[in-house]
Amino acid sequence: MASEGLSRKKQKRGKYSLSDLKTLGQQLLSSRAHVNNLPILLSFISTASPPHYALESLLSLQSFFTPLLPELPSSAFSKTSNDSNPDPESIYRTWLRSKFDDLVQSLIDLAISSQSEDTLREVVLETIMEFVKVGNGGKFHSAIYHKLLHSIVHSTLAIDDSLLDLLASKYFNYIDVRYFTYVSLEKLARTLEAKEDKRGNSDAYDESQPRTSMELSMHKLHNLLSHIPALEASNENSDYEMWNGLGIFIEKSNHKGHVDLEDKWTKSKKSNDKVLAERNIAKKMKLKFTKAWISFLQLPLPLDVYKEVLVTLHQDVIPHLSKPIMLCDFLTRSYNIGGVVSVMSLSSLYVLMTKHGLEYPNFYDKLYALLEPSIFMAKHRAKFFQLLDSCLKSPLLPAYLAAAFCKKLSRLALCVPPSGALVIVALVHNLLQRHPSISCLVHREGGRETTEEASGEEKRNVDDEENSGANRKLSNNKPGIDHFDNEESDPKETNAIRSSLWEFDTLRHHYCPPVSRFFLSFENDLAVRAKTAEIAVKDFSSGSYATIFNNEMRRRVKQVPLAFYKATPACLFSESDFPGWTFNLKDGEPINVNQ
Structure with a gap:
């Protein structure tokens, strides 16, 4: 039965041309009487549809839903509504809300699909972020954004970095997007940690959820965290730019209870409390940054992710934490592992000891244990030797x-x-x-x-x-x-x-x-x-x-040693140097390696 339904959908899709989709979209936008065109257009938002068909349907649906979003009920309200005699308008809006949720999910599936073209993926991501911008009554719709990040992290497909590059280049420069990214990544990390704990404590191992999928999710979490620029990287002389005007960092209403966004934003630029506001923003961002990274570092990271984190931790993470000393347990555990992991954790541990007052009584014992011949061929040996020289610089070291x-x-x-x-x-x-x-x-x-x-x-x-x-x-x-x-x-x-x-x-x-x-x-x-x-x-x-x-x-040699022979040598070594050996072979005689 399921295959028959799927074939019927394919037959229906085959009946429509691109001009038909344009006509359906124009009818949908012109009158409520053509609202049944909505499910037809929605069926083309799929990887099975040609890209130009999906794009044409997307443009019509976006134009239809954008002005209606402030009037639609929330998803939670539409699911829990038990009114016995609802009015037709309420039923209509609830139905529209369910179709909008279906549209958002179809767009997310299209964005994370490896079959999607880069151009279509870019348009789809722009549409999703427009819904995030205005989909919550004019405020930042964190639920849709969290659903997008959740789908990216938990997708079993090995998506390339094109989607992350789009997010980073177009949206991560907005401070509210970064804020909600940290919030979502903290939730996702805690969810992964709970799943890992449940899997480790359970007697029966679920073969349908292999451990490689968990490792892939951790890879994507790390990629997302690494793509977010630090707050201090922005221009301190300019105002913090936000994707949604009515954001979490701006006062939402005046004393009369009315939202006056443009006036408030203009006054906030001219007020004398601008420096204090920026400090508050930086404090909030640093707190969310800390929670996201600490939750991520509590996961059982794969070895390659673990090494990547240790390499950049002292430069990209520690300077932006609200309390860098919170990393002491993670770094001491890494330092106690030994080998190349200890070498890679030494940079961050040294920063905590010299700048944040970390006391590590056995530090030099562990550092002494790292002096092995293999360290002179390690990948990160250059940084290790420089840190080793710095750690031994203090004149207070005992003899x-x-x-x-x-x-x-x-x-x-x-x-x-x-x-x-x-x-x-x-x-x-x-x-x-x-x-x-x-x-x-x-x-x-x-x-x-x-x-x-x-x-x-x-x-x-x-x-x-x-x-x-x-x-x-x-x-x-x-x-x-x-x-x-x-x-x-x-x-x-x-x-x-x-x-x-x-x-x-x-x-x-x-x-x-x-x-x-x-x-x-x-x-x-x-x-x-x-x-x-x-x-x-x-x-x-x-x-x-x-x-x-x-x-x-490149070295200039002043004197070059020369060798003079009275007669041209016939062999490389003389027989007197190797008693019992001979180096003269007759023409065509094979070499006997057993002699």
């Missing part, structure tokens, strides 16, 4: 902590790429410049401690057992013993202050010439410490094999 970072970095210099060795030399150089108390790491020879250090160590361990003290003295007297424990995660227990930077001496003969040259300048700087400034880590933090190669290619 054991500075020594632990210095020793850990020097040990990593043995196994990282040349670009990593360059940034390590810069970091260790700055640490030694800022903390003279760890200069003993450079001047200590053979892994031995000085007599003063040994006596101080004995005083600090006076309560230890005699056998452990004897073993420690024995190990101290052995040349070549490194007391640094590279496997220890606690900087206090690494014994870095009793070690030396012997790893740095290997950089003197590094296979990469830029590293060895940079190490020689490092030695020269330590010799004249008072006249040496700190090295800008950002100049080396984003280095790679490509940057080193390009710098070497």
Whole structure:
């Protein structure tokens, strides 16, 4: 039966031409007697209709409904009305309201459909926003706008960014649109959180709602939040522009109870309370911005969205929150995860610690744990090294902590790429410049401690057992013993202050010439410490094999080593260098790789 009804609709659609639709629209606009043309025109607002048919029907319906919207009852009233003897006019308006709701839903389906053309989608979105502007008795119709955002977020179709770009370019510059966008996104985020909690607590998993649809909704939520411009990005010297004149930021009526929109808007521009009004607007916007983002960050975000959020959080979110300290739980959890997630959360966590008074007792322990060889090949290593240098800049750091970072970095210099060795030399150089108390790491020879250090160590361990003290003295007297424990995660227990930077001496003969040259300048700087400034880590933090190669290619070489041979060499290696091997092959003889 359903297929028969669908085929009948298709047959009816096939009977109408474009000129017929124009005639139906003109009749609908001319007289109430042709109101039955409305369902016919409404049936063409669909992806199954040709775009020019849908556009022609849309223009007629928009012209018909726009002047009637202030007179139509609300959707809730039309659904709950139980009047036993309603008058014909009330029935007619209730019916019109239901058709208007059908039109709005058809327009939203057409806007989010991947089959819609870009031109048609733009016109459809303009029509929806016009209904949002005047559909609530002249006020902003937040219900229609929320329905649009709800359909975008919960759509299972992978819509491209064209619809979001249209919203952002045409409507997100209006402050009331941004306000209601934050309100709707907060509701949608809380709805997704409730669904996720219900799914996680239920014993039976609903296969009809796969987890990928939830992740897709979170992607779209993040795209919407990211497309909304910040309030401070607007021109502060101009008035806040609103999509609906009778908005939430303007007084709605005068003392007589009459709405005098134009007069009120003119007076508000000339009043002396304009600065105070802008402050109130900024306060409201910041509050809604905070609620929307906090609700979104409470969701179990997919890993790719999680990383995108962490990358931009310190620039695009934290400066505009009403209370940035509310992000402390989210960022500390992210920082405790480890790996690249901890690296990406470090920027925001550093902002909270330095500008908003966040106390994190284990911050340096976690930062020390991030120093792994993999960090020198991570995507966001440049920002990490700059933050690492900033975090170690304070002269109040204890000597054991500075020594632990210095020793850990020097040990990593043995196994990282040349670009990593360059940034390590810069970091260790700055640490030694800022903390003279760890200069003993450079001047200590053979892994031995000085007599003063040994006596101080004995005083600090006076309560230890005699056998452990004897073993420690024995190990101290052995040349070549490194007391640094590279496997220890606690900087206090690494014994870095009793070690030396012997790893740095290997950089003197590094296979990469830029590293060895940079190490020689490092030695020269330590010799004249008072006249040496700190090295800008950002100049080396984003280095790679490509940057080193390009710098070497641009480098002017004064002397070029040349090789002279009395006779032309017949092979690359001489047989004396590899006893038992031969490199001379007869013509046509295959190479035996097993020899």
